[in-house]
Amino acid sequence: MAVITAVDTFDIRFPTSLSLDGSDAMNPDPDYSAAYVTITTDAGDGLTGHAFVFTIGRGNDVEVAAIRALRDHLEGADVDALLADMGRAARLLTHDSQLRWLGPEKGVMHMAIGAVLDALWDLRAKRAGEPLWLHLSRLSAEELVSVVDFRYLTDALTETEALEILRAAEPGRQERIRQLQAIGYPAYTTTPGWLGYSDDKLARLCREAVADGFPQIKLKVGADLDEDRRRLRIARENVPAGFPIAIDANQRWGVDEAIEWIRGVAEFDPAWVEEPTSPDDVLAHAAIARAVAPVRIATGEHVQNRIVFKQLLQAEGMAVMQIDATRVGGVNENIAHLLLAAKFGVPVCPHAGGVGLCEAVQHLAMFDFVAVSGSMDGRMIEFVDHLHEHFVTPVQVRRGRYLAPSSPGAGTEMLPASIAAHLWHEPVPATAEAPA
Amino acid sequence: MAVITAVDTFDIRFPTSLSLDGSDAMNPDPDYSAAYVTITTDAGDGLTGHAFVFTIGRGNDVEVAAIRALRDHLEGADVDALLADMGRAARLLTHDSQLRWLGPEKGVMHMAIGAVLDALWDLRAKRAGEPLWLHLSRLSAEELVSVVDFRYLTDALTETEALEILRAAEPGRQERIRQLQAIGYPAYTTTPGWLGYSDDKLARLCREAVADGFPQIKLKVGADLDEDRRRLRIARENVPAGFPIAIDANQRWGVDEAIEWIRGVAEFDPAWVEEPTSPDDVLAHAAIARAVAPVRIATGEHVQNRIVFKQLLQAEGMAVMQIDATRVGGVNENIAHLLLAAKFGVPVCPHAGGVGLCEAVQHLAMFDFVAVSGSMDGRMIEFVDHLHEHFVTPVQVRRGRYLAPSSPGAGTEMLPASIAAHLWHEPVPATAEAPA
Numbered sequence: 001m002a003v004i005t006a007v008d009t010f011d012i013r014f015p016t017s018l019s020l021d022g023s024d025a026m027n028p029d030p031d032y033s034a035a036y037v038t039i040t041t042d043a044g045d046g047l048t049g050h051a052f053v054f055t056i057g058r059g060n061d062v063e064v065a066a067i068r069a070l071r072d073h074l075e076g077a078d079v080d081a082l083l084a085d086m087g088r089a090a091r092l093l094t095h096d097s098q099l100r101w102l103g104p105e106k107g108v109m110h111m112a113i114g115a116v117l118d119a120l121w122d123l124r125a126k127r128a129g130e131p132l133w134l135h136l137s138r139l140s141a142e143e144l145v146s147v148v149d150f151r152y153l154t155d156a157l158t159e160t161e162a163l164e165i166l167r168a169a170e171p172g173r174q175e176r177i178r179q180l181q182a183i184g185y186p187a188y189t190t191t192p193g194w195l196g197y198s199d200d201k202l203a204r205l206c207r208e209a210v211a212d213g214f215p216q217i218k219l220k221v222g223a224d225l226d227e228d229r230r231r232l233r234i235a236r237e238n239v240p241a242g243f244p245i246a247i248d249a250n251q252r253w254g255v256d257e258a259i260e261w262i263r264g265v266a267e268f269d270p271a272w273v274e275e276p277t278s279p280d281d282v283l284a285h286a287a288i289a290r291a292v293a294p295v296r297i298a299t300g301e302h303v304q305n306r307i308v309f310k311q312l313l314q315a316e317g318m319a320v321m322q323i324d325a326t327r328v329g330g331v332n333e334n335i336a337h338l339l340l341a342a343k344f345g346v347p348v349c350p351h352a353g354g355v356g357l358c359e360a361v362q363h364l365a366m367f368d369f370v371a372v373s374g375s376m377d378g379r380m381i382e383f384v385d386h387l388h389e390h391f392v393t394p395v396q397v398r399r400g401r402y403l404a405p406s407s408p409g410a411g412t413e414m415l416p417a418s419i420a421a422h423l424w425h426e427p428v429p430a431t432a433e434a435p436a
Numbered sequence: 437m438a439v440i441t442a443v444d445t446f447d448i449r450f451p452t453s454l455s456l457d458g459s460d461a462m463n464p465d466p467d468y469s470a471a472y473v474t475i476t477t478d479a480g481d482g483l484t485g486h487a488f489v490f491t492i493g494r495g496n497d498v499e500v501a502a503i504r505a506l507r508d509h510l511e512g513a514d515v516d517a518l519l520a521d522m523g524r525a526a527r528l529l530t531h532d533s534q535l536r537w538l539g540p541e542k543g544v545m546h547m548a549i550g551a552v553l554d555a556l557w558d559l560r561a562k563r564a565g566e567p568l569w570l571h572l573s574r575l576s577a578e579e580l581v582s583v584v585d586f587r588y589l590t591d592a593l594t595e596t597e598a599l600e601i602l603r604a605a606e607p608g609r610q611e612r613i614r615q616l617q618a619i620g621y622p623a624y625t626t627t628p629g630w631l632g633y634s635d636d637k638l639a640r641l642c643r644e645a646v647a648d649g650f651p652q653i654k655l656k657v658g659a660d661l662d663e664d665r666r667r668l669r670i671a672r673e674n675v676p677a678g679f680p681i682a683i684d685a686n687q688r689w690g691v692d693e694a695i696e697w698i699r700g701v702a703e704f705d706p707a708w709v710e711e712p713t714s715p716d717d718v719l720a721h722a723a724i725a726r727a728v729a730p731v732r733i734a735t736g737e738h739v740q741n742r743i744v745f746k747q748l749l750q751a752e753g754m755a756v757m758q759i760d761a762t763r764v765g766g767v768n769e770n771i772a773h774l775l776l777a778a779k780f781g782v783p784v785c786p787h788a789g790g791v792g793l794c795e796a797v798q799h800l801a802m803f804d805f806v807a808v809s810g811s812m813d814g815r816m817i818e819f820v821d822h823l824h825e826h827f828v829t830p831v832q833v834r835r836g837r838y839l840a841p842s843s844p845g846a847g848t849e850m851l852p853a854s855i856a857a858h859l860w861h862e863p864v865p866a867t868a869e870a871p872a
Contacts, residue, residue: 028533029533029534030533030534031534055534055538056534057534058505058532058534058535059502059534059537059538059545061501062498062501062502062505062538062545063538065497065498065501065502066495066498066544069494069495069497069498096494097492098467098492098493098494098495099494099495101491101492101495102491102495102498102499102543102544102547103543104687104714104715104738105716106542106543106716106740107538107539107543107544107545107740108498108502108538108543108544109495109498109543109544110543111538151690151714152690152713152714152716152717152720153690154690154691154692155690155691155720155723251540254587254588254590255590255591256590256591277588278541278587278588280542280740280741280743280744281743281746281747282718282719282747283718283747283750283751284588284591287591302540304542304543305716307714307717308716310717311717311718311719314719315719
């Protein structure tokens with residue numbers, strides 16, 4: 001029997017706040033960071049599982065502490081048994097009755113569980129010698145359903161319905177795998193649109209995005225309406241007529257403000273309006289979506305779990321689902337999201353950027369194309385050209401498309417030199433004594 | 437100028453899983469714990485602020501790490517300025533743009549912010565020489581509104597409406613203060629109802645609760661319907677006809693299962709059904725509430741923030757609001773909850789138990805009576821007779837009522853000897869090196 005011999009964690013931070021790359025209305029100065037985990041076994045195959053939670057700086061140490069809190073479930077565990085039943089692996093962590101109190105299934109603890117599960121998926125795909133998207137795309141409908149937790153989902157999606165969705169997509173899997181390997185998957189770029197760029201830089205980056213073959217760009221908005229209208233006008237003047245421009249408010253507004261603001265930019269025909277308000281506010285999303293139709297509302301990068309995604313779909317508050325690779329309970333929960341989106345007929349356009357999110361989430365979108373939705377129509381993965389050089393298998397984006405990864409694993413392994421160079425050290429806090 | 441000189445944290449755990457006290461369908465073996473924080477200043481008044489996040493064991497260290505991540509905002513800060521504007525203090529912590537990524541406003545990081553704010557409130561009330569409930573009850577409507585974050589609330593409650601609610605309750609504040617000091621506030625007890633107790637013990641504890649003067653008891657349910665019916669029958673046989681018995685499912689069910697289960701116990705006339713499903717699932721609560729009416733649905737101990745409470749009220753998914761003292765962004769956010777409940781005409785019956793939750797939350801319920809709802813009708817605070825002996829000013833419950841605290845502070849200070857005796861030590865993890 002092979003067992004897990006070590007679960008190691010690393011607090012990795014990049015000083016991205018020194019430039020204005022990545023700035024938006026709610027996140028003015030992010031330091032892109034990874035609470036990183038490696039899983040080592042005594043299998044003797046030389047393979048390790050790697051994954052991370054993406055954060056934007058302060059608090060990365062808290063996320064590392066949360067991953068460490070899971071080690072007792074893993075170290076010494078039979079790794080073959082864990083990898084063979086990833087549904088059980090997820091329950092082992094998510095259903096820890098004491099840790100559950102810290103969520104349940106949300107925030108720091110849930111993201112930590114996601115990272116550990118993703119490290120297991122990385123290891124499993126490496127063992128199979130397949131990139132994760134292909135590995136998932138070759139699993140049976142029954143195996144895929146077995147990794148999903150249907151608790152709190154069945155009023156919208158039952159196990160039987162999930163099986164039907166997956167079985168309906170079984171014919172053509174091989175053809176779609178070949179298609180992906182031949183032409184890749186559409187990408188859109190947020191590079192032109194960060195707040196804080198000069199007008200000239202905005203105009204130039206818009207033109208470059210079109211020239212580079214991207215089918216859509218996205219601009220950050222929400223700090224000032226007049227300024228947003230001015231920047232949207234510049235963007236429109238620097239792309240072809242009818243070119244899709246999405247906008248992203250990063251949760252800036254309440255309901256009335258969102259409606260007013262979106263109406264104020266509607267003439268620029270936004271491809272979607274992203275995160276108009278709190279990711280927790282299903283009813284607000286629904287109210288905004290009704291008021292601004294046919295403008296489409298997109299959200300998801302901060303949606304905490306499948307239960308909130310389910311409600312956003314039930315309430316028709318979201319027309320584009322933006323899954324995030326490291327916000328939720330790992331690949332397992334993201335498969336639930338893909339199934340929910342397919343059930344409700346909503347396209348999935350993953351959130352990416354940060355550090356490693358592009359590398360991770362492309363596998364989920366490609367798996368969706370092969371085995372769940374079976375479609376690329378209206379679907380694309382966000383792309384930001386940041387920090388890819390730190391990964392063993394960085395994304396390859398050509399002419400506005402992600403090329404299908406061919407290396408084994410989940411894409412989530414960083415280079416040892418990058419880890420070593422960006423390891424963040426803080427003085428160990430002195431243990432406080434009980435007050436006298 | 438006086439400044440904060442230290443923010444110290446303590447990982448305090450009680451081995452409560454060794455008994456079956458506190459066991460329910462989702463939490464079979466809790467070890468009641470506190471991620472505890474003290475705030476020290478150089479004001480020379482000898483006063484320190486104390487507060488905590490309640491957890492149930494594993495992960496208490498993660499919560500401590502989250503509190504530590506807030507120290508840089510506090511150490512060296514002008515304490516008089518912070519205490520004079522608690523709205524600004526809350527924004528300082530909640531709006532840290534990097535830490536916000538770990539929520540936003542939910543889970544481990546949000547609870548940590550709540551503990552720090554509560555320690556400041558404890559210090560502020562001690563400086564005023566007043567118990568927190570009385571201190572809050574003497575603030576002007578404007579001051580109270582200034583501590584609330586109305587972002588994402590205004591579609592249900594505006595600042596103006598909040599002012600109106602508070603002003604409407606201003607006449608009679610003095611009379612209600614006297615009333616509280618004379619007769620206290622109603623309590624109900626969960627002591628009889630934990631899963632795992634023998635039938636004889638259940639029957640005896642029901643009789644004792646009635647004899648002790650409690651106006652309501654509560655039973656845990658949700659593990660097995662036949663067993664729940666049997667236990668409810670025993671409870672009914674041991675209390676007077678018509679005596680209120682609430683039941684608590686601790687998030688056990690999906691929508692259909694909840695409806696079926698609640699109909700299966702409706703003949704026992706539950707005073708409310710608590711946490712029928714996921715605390716994140718607003719639409720499920722609404723569907724269940726519609727289906728089982730007039731049975732009342734209660735929830736809140738796991739509700740992550742004011743945004744979810746707002747929606748539960750908007751969707752009519754909750755007829756009883758059960759605020760928790762340490763789940764959310766401190767006293768500030770709980771004042772938002774009290775205002776929302778008053779706006780929607782829903783009674784607040786706080787969750788308590790654990791360690792120190794009774795001590796903390798009584799202040800909020802009493803403040804609600806004096807200055808917000810102005811009513812005790814249908815309102816009561818949960819009471820569990822656990823671990824009070826570890827507090828400097830333990831709750832006093834007599835004849836089924838919480839006596840109004842008279843000592844200065846928020847009730848959240850533990851005895852130094854208790855802290856020292858229950859400090860939890862784990863080997864310091866070795867710092868992992870970057871992989872070769």
